[in-house]
Amino acid sequence: MTRRLLLAALLLLPTGHALGEEHTIQAISQRGYESMLFEPDFLRIEPGDTITFAVDDLDHQPQSAFVPAGAAPWQAEQGASITVELTQEGVYVFDCAFHNVMGMAGVIVVGEPVNLAEAREFFARYRDETVFIDKERLDHIWAPDDGLLAGEGAN
Numbered sequence: 075m076t077r078r079l080l081l082a083a084l085l086l087l088p089t090g091h092a093l094g095e096e097h098t099i100q101a102i103s104q105r106g107y108e109s110m111l112f113e114p115d116f117l118r119i120e121p122g123d124t125i126t127f128a129v130d131d132l133d134h135q136p137q138s139a140f141v142p143a144g145a146a147p148w149q150a151e152q153g154a155s156i157t158v159e160l161t162q163e164g165v166y167v168f169d170c171a172f173h174n175v176m177g178m179a180g181v182i183v184v185g186e187p188v189n190l191a192e193a194r195e196f197f198a199r200y201r202d203e204t205v206f207i208d209k210e211r212l213d214h215i216w217a218p219d220d221g222l223l224a225g226e227g228a229n
């Protein structure tokens with residue numbers, strides 16, 4: 075291989091860590107007996123990773139419900155997917171503008187959960203005041219009585 079070809083080959087290599095990982099969270103209208111949910115509804119990622127909230131029907135509108143101080147909130151167009159790059163560390167809560175009352179919500183932890191206390195307070199209030207049906211669905215993410223975020227004890 076000539077030196078020029080070798081250089082060209084090196085330039086074509088993926089840059090790996092320089093680019094954030096891409097994750098997908100699917101909005102699901104019906105799965106067995108469950109309706110209106112995100113899959114997954116809890117995710118740990120690294121700063122600079124991107125998340126696509128994938129919507130394949132007109133029923134959903136993914137949006138942020140709580141973001142760390144200084145981070146940009148997001149909201150998809152009705153029935154449309156949206157991709158966001160999360161660069162700021164902390165705990166984010168997202169939901170569907172139409173079905174948050176049914177517990178269609180989830181949590182993303184980007185890097186270190188630097189705003190854990192504030193996010194926990196928000197999530198407890200959110201569970202009480204915003205979600206009317208299926209509050210228990212959220213409890214595997216953040217149980218109101220033990221106050222533990224999913225996977226928190228594993229750190």
Ligand SMILES: [Cu+2]
Pocket residue numbers: 101110133134135170171172173174178
């Ligand atoms: Cu929805």
